[in-house]
Amino acid sequence: MGEKEEYEDCYEKELNHFNTYDQYVDVVSCWEAFLEKSYSPYFDEYFFDRYPSLPIEEKENSLTPDFTVFFNEEYGLLFEMKRTFPQNKEAFDKELNQLEKYTHPLPFKSSGGSRITPSVHDVVLLVSSSKSFTIAKKINNRINNKEIELDTNLILLEYMYSEHDKTSGYQFRRVPMLEKNFQDSELPDEKRLSQKMEMKENEGYENIFIEPCDFVDKKVTGVLCNDKPPALYLVCYLWDKVFYNYLDKKQKERWSRKNPRNTFEIEIDLDNLQGELNNDYIPNGFIRMNWLKNAFKYLETATLAEKQESKVYKIKYRNLKRKRNKFRESKSEKTDFADLSRVLAEWYCQKEVKLEEKESQKEKTKDESKKEEQSSIFKFS
Amino acid sequence: MSEKETKIWDLIEVEELKSYKNKSKNFIEKTGTPCRSVTFYSDKNPIEYFKEIDENEYKIDIIEKSDFWKISLTRKIKNKNYEKGYRLVEGDFIIYNDIENIWTASTTKGRDFFDHALKRFLEIFSPNISISYLSTEEMRKLFEAIDNEINGEITVDKAIVYSHQKEGSISFETRTYHEVFNDAKNQNKYLDKIKFSIDLAEKSFQGYLSRRGESRYISGPEPIYYDYILQSLAKLICDKGQLFTNKSREFGSKESNPIEIVFKESAIKGPEDNLKVIRALKQVKSSSITVYHKNPYLHTSIMDFTDGSSADVFITSDRSISIIPSFNSSRNSLMKICDNITKEFQEGEIIEGKRNTQKSFDSFFT
Numbered sequence: 001m002g003e004k005e006e007y008e009d010c011y012e013k014e015l016n017h018f019n020t021y022d023q024y025v026d027v028v029s030c031w032e033a034f035l036e037k038s039y040s041p042y043f044d045e046y047f048f049d050r051y052p053s054l055p056i057e058e059k060e061n062s063l064t065p066d067f068t069v070f071f072n073e074e075y076g077l078l079f080e081m082k083r084t085f086p087q088n089k090e091a092f093d094k095e096l097n098q099l100e101k102y103t104h105p106l107p108f109k110s111s112g113g114s115r116i117t118p119s120v121h122d123v124v125l126l127v128s129s130s131k132s133f134t135i136a137k138k139i140n141n142r143i144n145n146k147e148i149e150l151d152t153n154l155i156l157l158e159y160m161y162s163e164h165d166k167t168s169g170y171q172f173r174r175v176p177m178l179e180k181n182f183q184d185s186e187l188p189d190e191k192r193l194s195q196k197m198e199m200k201e202n203e204g205y206e207n208i209f210i211e212p213c214d215f216v217d218k219k220v221t222g223v224l225c226n227d228k229p230p231a232l233y234l235v236c237y238l239w240d241k242v243f244y245n246y247l248d249k250k251q252k253e254r255w256s257r258k259n260p261r262n263t264f265e266i267e268i269d270l271d272n273l274q275g276e277l278n279n280d281y282i283p284n285g286f287i288r289m290n291w292l293k294n295a296f297k298y299l300e301t302a303t304l305a306e307k308q309e310s311k312v313y314k315i316k317y318r319n320l321k322r323k324r325n326k327f328r329e330s331k332s333e334k335t336d337f338a339d340l341s342r343v344l345a346e347w348y349c350q351k352e353v354k355l356e357e358k359e360s361q362k363e364k365t366k367d368e369s370k371k372e373e374q375s376s377i378f379k380f381s
Numbered sequence: 382m383s384e385k386e387t388k389i390w391d392l393i394e395v396e397e398l399k400s401y402k403n404k405s406k407n408f409i410e411k412t413g414t415p416c417r418s419v420t421f422y423s424d425k426n427p428i429e430y431f432k433e434i435d436e437n438e439y440k441i442d443i444i445e446k447s448d449f450w451k452i453s454l455t456r457k458i459k460n461k462n463y464e465k466g467y468r469l470v471e472g473d474f475i476i477y478n479d480i481e482n483i484w485t486a487s488t489t490k491g492r493d494f495f496d497h498a499l500k501r502f503l504e505i506f507s508p509n510i511s512i513s514y515l516s517t518e519e520m521r522k523l524f525e526a527i528d529n530e531i532n533g534e535i536t537v538d539k540a541i542v543y544s545h546q547k548e549g550s551i552s553f554e555t556r557t558y559h560e561v562f563n564d565a566k567n568q569n570k571y572l573d574k575i576k577f578s579i580d581l582a583e584k585s586f587q588g589y590l591s592r593r594g595e596s597r598y599i600s601g602p603e604p605i606y607y608d609y610i611l612q613s614l615a616k617l618i619c620d621k622g623q624l625f626t627n628k629s630r631e632f633g634s635k636e637s638n639p640i641e642i643v644f645k646e647s648a649i650k651g652p653e654d655n656l657k658v659i660r661a662l663k664q665v666k667s668s669s670i671t672v673y674h675k676n677p678y679l680h681t682s683i684m685d686f687t688d689g690s691s692a693d694v695f696i697t698s699d700r701s702i703s704i705i706p707s708f709n710s711s712r713n714s715l716m717k718i719c720d721n722i723t724k725e726f727q728e729g730e731i732i733e734g735k736r737n738t739q740k741s742f743d744s745f746f747t
Contacts, residue, residue: 206746239669
């Protein structure tokens with residue numbers, strides 16, 4: 001693969017990961033908006049945990065499903081989201097084993113902050129509509145053939161973005177084959193998902209339909225989801241919403257009164273940043289240190305940050321513009337508009353490709369010197 | 382102050398705003414130089430901000446009068462093409478308070494001083510001082526308010542209108558203001574500047590208004606300008622400013638304060654329009670945008686590097702754009718965002734964001 005193709009490949013991969021993750025964030029935000037609006041007035045301790053980390057007794061580790069909802073001591077919901085499932089049987093079963101762990105009684109977070117284990121909780125698996133039937137069939141076969149023990153109320157819902165009655169939004173619907181339904185007798189009679197989403201004679205399943213206007217404020221305040229974000233996604237958020245607040249008064253004034261194209265160096269301590277993100281920027285957030293390290297490594301590669309200590313970085317903060325260079329004329333740049341995600345991906349990939357080039361050059365040199373060594377050994381022997 | 386200006390009136394001698402208004406009329410009649418004003422929003426008395434200025438580029442001298450402030454301003458514009466490597470733009474202006482946080486700065490010094498010294502000087506106090514932007518509909522409301530107050534026919538002598546794709550056209554045809562506004566609406570264009578006359582019983586009045594809250598008093602009785610036009614403009618800017626005030630999210634809170642731009646039904650037609658909104662946002666000066674979701678719905682985030690303001694912008698339906706201000710979202714920046722969308726994409730009504738409190742449980746199901 002030539003340098004330009006490598007660059008194109010890197011750039012597209014970065015943006016694809018960014019877009020896929022954004023869809024996850026959308027889906028979580030849809031459920032947060034829908035469930036909060038529908039049920040929070042009925043339950044004093046209702047809590048939508050966007051970043052769950054459920055402690056389990058026997059191990060030090062905790063379980064981190066995509067999101068959980070605590071209604072009361074009797075009922076909770078746990079959601080796991082998969083765009084798709086692996087093809088490989090072993091990997092597929094590994095995913096199911098993970099789901100099986102979610103079926104045991106688990107301590108959900110309630111609004112007061114305390115951990116309460118609901119008597120019953122349902123596990124909802126959200127999958128993209130493109131593979132939902134295949135996944136349902138595979139899971140069903142495994143259960144029927146007793147290849148896997150999944151003695152739980154696993155509800156499979158597919159999601160897609162679709163149009164309905166002149167509006168568009170995310171649609172969620174039951175997938176046939178897995179016939180389990182919600183055990184939600186604790187929910188108000190007229191708002192039971194089990195009734196709304198059961199198969200109606202001659203009508204099929206009813207769908208939940210959530211428009212952007214319903215969920216955008218949850219997306220803005222929730223920011224991420226409980227899966228590790230692509231570095232680019234988190235970097236965009238930090239660049240857009242956080243780093244400016246690290247400028248001092250004089251630096252802010254210089255941007256405001258003089259030249260907003262100036263570059264300012266700001267020092268960021270990742271421990272402090274993590275605390276601020278999880279409390280101030282994303283209340284009840286759970287941004288992990290390794291997510292932040294990943295994001296700052298990305299900035300370092302893109303030459304926008306310098307590592308000072310293991311958790312301290314110096315950022316070269318500015319209104320980022322496209323770089324003029326030999327990749328400038330590549331197809332992706334010609335057809336796209338230069339928003340921050342694209343500009344950052346360009347900065348990153350330009351360096352990443354060169355780094356890889358250097359790496360391969362190093363490997364090549366190593367191989368050659370090995371060969372030389374071997375040939376010299378051979379000669380002397 | 383120029384020699385010519387000093388001979389006709391010296392601002393030093395003017396103590397009351399009423400007297401300024403009257404003398405400015407005489408000055409305009411004798412010299413033909415209009416009085417230019419800009420009406421703007423300021424959190425507190427702008428004089429307090431002016432006093433803090435620490436810039437080599439500007440020199441100011443402030444004199445407090447009984448009900449206004451007189452300011453002598455000099456701006457040193459550096460450019461190697463000038464003979465000395467710089468040029469000085471100097472003049473006097475006055476500022477006074479209209480209603481609540483609305484202030485007007487006026488000068489009879491001329492276009493060069495107004496454009497290159499006064500307006501640039503005010504811009505450096507952003508976001509504390511913010512220029513307001515009027516939509517075509519708001520300009521129409523302003524003319525209707527003047528029409529209701531004054532007994533005289535309003536005609537438009539010159540109108541500069543733009544299509545949302547930037548093609549400007551100037552009309553010199555004298556028409557009623559209703560015709561001008563209706564034409565702009567029917568042709569999906571927006572009005573940028575308007576020069577108008579009011580035929581009064583004795584004498585006619587001539588003035589000018591732009592969507593940036595700038596106005597000119599060209600000729601005629603001064604109360605029409607100061608007591609009706611500037612007063613109506615101040616009220617309109619005040620009402621509009623409220624929509625963009627205190628919208629920032631608080632740290633540690635999940636409460637947001639959205640603003641919505643509502644268009645006519647089915648005005649937003651799909652991915653092509655998403656791109657138009659992206660382009661409109663990209664034209665906000667000194668800003669950067671991040672496109673999180675391009676299609677089918679649009680989610681972008683915009684960061685204004687002049688004051689660190691940021692907001693998320695969504696196309697949420699075929700007739701609405703929702704703007705959710707972030708932790709730092711100045712009034713000035715939110716106004717700029719809305720102005721760029723209405724200018725470059727389409728004009729719509731700007732309202733407090735709706736919360737879907739009315740949506741029933743059953744309406745989430747299809």
